[in-house]
Amino acid sequence: MQLPPLPEIHHPKIQALFQKSDRELVTLFQRHPEEGQFFAAIFCRYGQVLYTLIGTATRSPVQSDYLFVKTWEYIYHEMRVLDLRANTPRLSLQSWLINIAAMMINRAEVPPVEEIQYSLKDTPPVFWCYLNQALNQMAGNLRLILLLSQTFQWSHTRIAAYLHAEGENISASDVKQLLVRAYHALEDALPEDIRDIYLAQTAVTA
Helix, strand or coil, X not given: CCCCCCHHHHCHHHHCCCCCCHHHHHHHHHHCCCCCHHHXXXXXXXXXXXXXXXXXXXXXXXXXXXXXXXXXXXXXXHHHHCCHHHCCCCCCHHHHHHHHHHHHHHHCCCCCHHHCCCCCCCCCHHHHHHHHHHHHHCCHHHHHHHHHHHCCCCCHHHHHHHXXXXXXXXXXXXXXXXXXXXXXXXXXXXXXXXXXXXXXCCCCCC
């Protein structure tokens, strides 16, 4: 299976890192959590390998894409504390990534196709990781309104009615204003280089 074209591989920030070794990229990723380019460079280097492995182990492209993004989400968190030197014999980054992919293939519960709403084309795995991190940093009310609007496609009126039932005195026009605040808060919570790579030509989507 061929990984679809994704925006990061041709971005100047990522191309400038292609000469870095795996260990250098992992170290930079760990030392600079406020930047996303190092994780994106690792993804560009090994994304196709993992996509092929996962694609051969799932029943449909939709499930492959879902398991692919969940695998990179797991890698994103585990790599924060990864020490390749601690393994005996020393483990290469590629071997570690393949082991993670194999573990996810064997253990992850992949939903039926009809329940999966994730789109690899719309939300590349690296952006997915930083987007979720940004969502977790947002105020709870703004995050809820944003998710109801974008994930569940609720109208302003329906969101206002739901919040009113939860004890919030809020109108549909208030929801519209809060959504604007939520988009700005989400964008501000994303690393600057992630915004540059993924949002230069597009609006924030969740």
